[in-house]
Amino acid sequence: MKTNGNTVLITGGATGIGLALAEEFARAGSEVIVCGRTEETLKQAKQKLPSLHTRICNIAKESDRDDLYEWAVANFKNLNILVNNAGIQRMIDFKKGTADLLRHRAEDGEDEVEVNLRAPVYLTALFTPHLMKQKESAIINVSSGLAFYPMPELPVYCATKAAVHSFSQTLRQQLEGTTVRVFELIPPMVDTNLDKGARKARGQTYFGLSTAEFIVPVMKAFANNEFEIRVQDPKLSAMRGGPS
Template sequence: MMLGGNTVLITGGATGIGFAIAERFAKLGNTVIICGRRQEKLDEARKKIPELNIKKCDIASESGRKELYDWISKDFPGLSVLVNNAGIQRSIDFRKGMGDLLNNEDEIEINLKSQVYMSALFMPLLMKQKESAIINVGSGLGFVPLAIFPIYCATKAAIHSFTMSLRHQLRDTSVKVFEVIPPTVHDTELKGKPFPKTDYSITAAEMADAVVKGFEADRYEISAGPSGGWLTASKSDLDKAFHEINH
């Protein structure tokens, strides 16, 4: 993919990995639009990068997605890259029955259904462009689940499967389909606050650098750090990793 001259929409682009990707794409001469639910985070992001276009939007709501689509197709009809990055992560203890499930935001809605619906909704616009892309943000935990986040990991495994099918369906179109598979990225808000750096974690900036490199090289599965090995690991290696991370 060309690194400049695109019009890029990044869901959840005001913080963390999404913001680091926005920063890089803006510097490379792309028009960048970010969306998220919290206006103050969008304002903070634009203070840091004044050329960002911002839109308050809950992508888990059908009307939110439709409003975003209507605005973009009118004001940014050249949209050529959709980065499905928005996501949440919750610990859910099934020993409590319905308790944690009901007390948490719906990860299936935000992490899975929204990415699927955003891809379908924006497809006609993306298919109009000479060259375009969808970048779905999955996770290494889609390959090796961390059991305290059971729904999160399941949504990311589903994103991997969905992205493979989408890439195959779109193989004869102008739309290239990428999956970003981060390991632990310690300096983001995913768990409410940044978490401690470990030997197995990287920064959002390092992840975004890998995204830019992979995007330029048309490498459709983009990883960095330890999750890279999980993409090609054997079943017994994945089982071993499962026991290690859940110890």
């Protein structure tokens, strides 16, 4: 996949891995659109990268997803890469019944299944017919190393990311023979605000690769058409005494 000359839409692109992808695609010469929930984070992202196009969108809402699609294809007819990056991660203890499960929804209105799984599936269905009209196009789904090595503290997050992995595999087979390539980006632990301080609360002293360390091998893998991109963390591997 070429990394220059594209028009790229990244969900959750105002922070973390999404913003790192936005910066690298823009640096390579692609036009980049990012969406996010809050005006403030989008404003900060645009201050950092003035060439960004931004759009407020809560991908947990079906109406927002529909509006994002209509706006994007109307204003960026050459859009040829969709990055399903937005995600949330919550610690949930099922021994507490529904209390922990519902607490997060009450606090911030977010639901892991809706954001991490239903949204990328729905957005993929919306954008695939448009992407198939492009000469070269791609869907990039961001899953997680936790899809393969789940943490008991994060049961729903791990399950949704395992589902994203399976979805990416079957979608890749279904779109074989079209112009759409399907990539799965499988991050290790990366130092972002995804966990909202949960790692620190668990007593962790290492928070993973920086986004700068993470993004370099990712862009090389895109250019080499590596469809399942697993980035290794040598620091974590040394701490564990084996592969990360």
